[in-house]
Amino acid sequence: MTKLIIAFLGVFAIITPTITAQSNTFKIHGSIKGLDSEKMWAIINDVNEPNGYRREEIVVENESFEFTSEINEITHITISTGVDRVVKKTKRGYFPAKSSLLACFVYPGADIKVSGEITDFINAYPEGDAMNNGLAQLNRAIYPVMNEAVNYSVEADSLNGEAKTLVQKKGNKISGKSIDMKAQFIADNPDELASVWMLSDMALRNQLPMSRIDELFTAFTSKYKETIYFKEIAERLVGFKATKTGEIATNIISKQTPDGSEFNLEQLRGKYVVIDFWGTWCGPCMDGMPHLREYYLKYKDKLAVLGIAQDRDIEKWKAAIEKEKMDWHNIINNDKNNNDWVLKYNVSGFPTKLLIDPNGKIIGRWVGEGEEGEGLYHKIDELLQ
Incomplete structure (x- = not known):
């Protein structure tokens, strides 16, 4: 099995007492218009792997795929489609755009269907259960906007001077819009796992002031309080308050x-x-x-x-x-x-x-x-x- 180090893709294993299953097997299947690659790759959190992740191959045939694997707990995973045209390339490398990835929640016994299309980003989403339906609702809204923002970043990378600054400003405005959309989704859906996951991701990326993170977190229902996402936000908020200037540093x-x-x-x-x-x-x-x-x-x-x-x-x-x-x-x-x-x-x-x-x-x-x-x-x- 090929191993891959992934930094900050928001891939974390989470646990909830509401899911039980006889088998740890899950299945993801579907058809995506424009999926012309031969292979995709699922990146799955796994504490038993030396680097904490495993990377599993998904075979594609005629724009369709079916993938079966095992998981011990609910896990947010991302799938790279292998379609080169959605990669946001620059002279120095590429932008790690989420809109270039397929995302879903998997768990023991899950049967997840994916549908959509590939344009210049992965406009495809999961369905089949409440958690994935909520994630699809969020990503359908934000992915096109995030993709527009990163396209401005790619354009700006090829420019100089005033032209570069102008395009960067356009990109920053659109990026700010996507952040506002995420925050509004979280505020409107305090009982969605997608909201808990997204707030944890936004806190990690410093996309909202910690005071706003605290407000949104306080409004969450207790539905997912046992998940690692919920616990990570809680611990980060404790850290925010405990490591302000003038406080005694938390012992390490x-x-x-x-x-x-x-x-x-x-x-x-x-x-x-x-x-x-x-x-x-x-x-x-x-x-x-x-x-x-x-x-x-x-x-x-x-x-x-x-x-x-x-x-x-x-x-x-x-x-x-x-x-x-x-x-x-x-x-x-x-x-x-x-x-x-x-x-x-x-x-x-x-x-x-x-x-x-x-x-x-x-x-x-x-x-x-x-x-x-x-x-x-x-x-x-x-x-x-």
């Missing part, structure tokens, strides 16, 4: 270190500490490592650094640590014992850096590199020079 204890020894954040009391949330897949994160190392060496007697990597490939993580000479404290955020530090610190953009004072109090938070990220280094100089 982990054995997910390069050598397996235990790290404890409280052991660094007495020094200023930079907590750097990064990933090997994150270009800006890697580009900023030499600058972080420069400051680590400059103030090494007074400043400690903790790198927290949002990665699943342990060997790739270790190789990056060695290559970039990250000779500070490092942990990887793949602890299966409910210690998700990205959630606990409400991190929704990479890189995110926090500065902690010698008493453990949070001084500030900076997201990204460039001008905004440079504020961290100005603050370090102000405190330690």
Whole structure:
């Protein structure tokens, strides 16, 4: 079985006590007009896989397909159709557009039918149960709008100057419309699993202020309170409130270190500490490592650094640590014992850096590199020079 690392596709396994079945088998089948590829690929969350996901082949014949697999719990999955024309390509790669993916909820015993067409995006949706009907209602509304926004992004990538700025503004306006549509769907449908999933995804992508996330979350019914989506939002909201400037940083204890020894954040009391949330897949994160190392060496007697990597490939993580000479404290955020530090610190953009004072109090938070990220280094100089 081919394995694939996927970053932030919103693919999470969730559990609900309302679904029972004799078999763990599920089936997805259907016909999509314009589906002219020979194979599709289902990306399925699986904690038993080394990278946390499995990638399964779906054979296509005459625009139709039937796919059977196994799952232990309700799971939101995405399917890549293999149709090249829906991939939003640029000179440097591609935009990871959701409108280029087929999405559905699977669970033990599910029998899901998919229908629709492929134009320049996947205009096809699942049906067969309340959860998928709700997801289809949401995606039918937002996918065309999201596709329009990403098409503007592709166009802007080929332009320069004022023309580029004008097209970007058009794209941003349409993108903002799609975010408003998502939020309105969630507000109007507080008992839909699609709403819980979408709010979790929007919180992850920092698409709404946390105050608005809190409002929408509070309105949810208890129907899906046992799902991982619901729990993730709740934990992120706790993290949002607990990691504001002036609060004592949530203690971090982990054995997910390069050598397996235990790290404890409280052991660094007495020094200023930079907590750097990064990933090997994150270009800006890697580009900023030499600058972080420069400051680590400059103030090494007074400043400690903790790198927290949002990665699943342990060997790739270790190789990056060695290559970039990250000779500070490092942990990887793949602890299966409910210690998700990205959630606990409400991190929704990479890189995110926090500065902690010698008493453990949070001084500030900076997201990204460039001008905004440079504020961290100005603050370090102000405190330690």
